[in-house]
Amino acid sequence: MNLREKYHIPHDSVITIAGTVGVGKSTMTHALADALNFRTSLEKVETNPYLDKFYADFERWSFHLQIYFLAERFKEQKRIFEYGGGFIQDRSIYEDTGIFAKMHYEKGTMTPTDYETYRNLFDAMVMTPYFPHPHLLIYLDGSLDEVLDRIKERGRPMEQQTPISYWREMHKRYEDWINSFNACPILRINIADYDLMNNKASIEPVLEKIGHFINQSRY
Ligand SMILES: Nc1ncnc2c1ncn2[C@@H]1O[C@H](COP(=O)(O)OP(=O)(O)O)[C@@H](O)[C@H]1O
Numbered sequence: 094m095n096l097r098e099k100y101h102i103p104h105d106s107v108i109t110i111a112g113t114v115g116v117g118k119s120t121m122t123h124a125l126a127d128a129l130n131f132r133t134s135l136e137k138v139e140t141n142p143y144l145d146k147f148y149a150d151f152e153r154w155s156f157h158l159q160i161y162f163l164a165e166r167f168k169e170q171k172r173i174f175e176y177g178g179g180f181i182q183d184r185s186i187y188e189d190t191g192i193f194a195k196m197h198y199e200k201g202t203m204t205p206t207d208y209e210t211y212r213n214l215f216d217a218m219v220m221t222p223y224f225p226h227p228h229l230l231i232y233l234d235g236s237l238d239e240v241l242d243r244i245k246e247r248g249r250p251m252e253q254q255t256p257i258s259y260w261r262e263m264h265k266r267y268e269d270w271i272n273s274f275n276a277c278p279i280l281r282i283n284i285a286d287y288d289l290m291n292n293k294a295s296i297e298p299v300l301e302k303i304g305h306f307i308n309q310s311r312y
C-alpha cells in the first residue's frame with residue numbers, strides 16, 4: 094500500500110501550500126508530491142521577467158508583477174483542472190491579492206488605480222462559481238526569526254537586499270490574513286513540528302493530518 098492509500102488521501106486532491114516568503118513552501122510541495130505521487134505546480138522564480146526589477150523599484154513594477162503572477166497562476170489552475178487534480182501547488186492564488194497586491198497598495202507602492210484594475214481582474218477571473226478552489230490549503234507557520242534565517246540561507250540576491258521591515262510587515266499580514274481566510278479548508282502546520290532536511294520521515298505525520306482533514310472536509 095502506498096502512502097496516499099495508507100492515509101486515505103483521494104488521488105484527485107488539490108492541495109495548496111501557503112505561507113510567507115522563505116517559510117518552506119517549495120520544500121514542502123516537493124516532499125508531499127514525492128510522497129503522494131502527485132504533480133507539482135511551482136512558482137518559477139528564475140524565469141520571472143519582473144521579479145528583479147520589482148525588488149529594485151516597487152513603485153515602477155508592482156502592477157506588472159501582479160499581472161504576471163495572476164496570468165501564471167491562472168494557467169496553472171487550468172493545467173490542474175485539465176489533469177483532473179492530483180496536485181500540490183506552491184503558493185495559493187489568494188495570497189497574491191490578500192497579501193502582496195494589498196500590501197503594496199496600502200504602503201503606497203501600487204497606485205489606487207492600478208490596484209483597482211488588478212482587483213477587478215482578479216475578482217472577474219477567480220471569485221466566480223466556475224473557479225475550482227483547492228480541497229485543502231496548508232498554512233506553514235513560522236516565527237519571523239526562523240523565516241529570516243531561511244531567506245538568508247537560501248540567498249536569493251534581490252531578497253537579501255530587501256529591508257527586514259518588508260519581511261516583518263509581510264509576516265504580520267500573513268497572520269491577519271490566515272485568521273480571516275475562508276475560501277477553502279485550512280490545515281495549519283508549524284515549521285518547528287517537522288524537519289524535512291534531516292528527517293524525511295517527518296512528512297508522515299503531515300500526511301496523516303492531511304488524510305484526516307481532507308476526508309472530514311471533502312465529503
Ligand atoms: N524543514 C526545513 N528545515 C530547514 N530548512 C528548510 C526547511 N524547509 C525549507 N528550508 C530551507 O528554507 C529555505 C526556504 O525554503 P523554500 O522551500 O524555498 O521556501 P518558500 O518556497 O516558502 O519561499 C531554503 O533554503 C530551504 O532549503
Ligand SMILES: Nc1ncnc2c1ncn2[C@H]1C[C@H](O)[C@@H](COP(=O)(O)O)O1
Nearest residue numbers: 113114115136138159162189193194252
Ligand atoms: N504576488 C506577488 N507579489 C509580489 N511578490 C511576489 C508575489 N508572489 C511571489 N512573490 C515573490 C516573493 C519571493 O521573492 C518570490 C517567490 O516567493 P516564495 O514565497 O519564495 O515562493 O516571489
